[in-house]
Structure formats: structure tokens, C-alpha cells
Amino acid sequence: MSRTITPFPAPRLHLLARIAAAILGGYGFTWGFIAAGASLMFAAGMGFHDAEFLASLLGVLAFVAVFLWTFAARRLWVVWAVLAGGGALLAATGSFVQSLLV
Secondary structure, three states, X not given: OOOOOOOOOOHHHHHHHHHHXXXXXXXXXXXXXXXXXHHHHHHOOXXXXXXXXXXXXXXXXXXXXXXXXXXXXXXXHHHHHHHHHHHHHHHHHHHHHHHHHO
């Protein structure tokens, strides 16, 4: 009987890490996406509630895309880096633009 070598030592932990990245990382990324989008659209002259609604609508699409990409990506560390780094960068952009508006 031959023994197959799995690329991950604990497949269940790997799956749990992917699920956590999809839900928690996707939420953080989407939150930053909505914050940056709403503040940038408001700064561009769109009404606040319109900018907020459009950013939220696009955020739902972004969350679905990020959620699916999390399971399709080959390397989990790249997923976490993009979600955490991108979410932080987007949230910082939104916060910076909001501070310029006040």
C-alpha cells in the first residue's frame, strides 16, 4: 500500500484557516472597501447617502468576490496578506479622506 503525501500537515486546520480568512478577512477587507469608497465618492461630489449606498452595494459584490477567491487561491498566506494589508490600506485611505473633509 502506498502512502500519499498531502501538501498540508493538517487539512482540517488548513480548511479552518481558509474559512476564517474568507469570513473574517473578507469582512475586514470589505469594511475598508466601503469606507474608502464612500469617502472618496462623497469627496468627489456625490451626496453622502448616495455614496454610502453605492459603496455598500459594491461592497457586497467585493465580499462575494473575495470570499470565492479565498478558496480558489493557491497560497493561503497570500490571501491573508492581501486581505489584511488591503483592508488596512483601504480603511486608512477612507479615514484620511474623511479627515480632509471635516
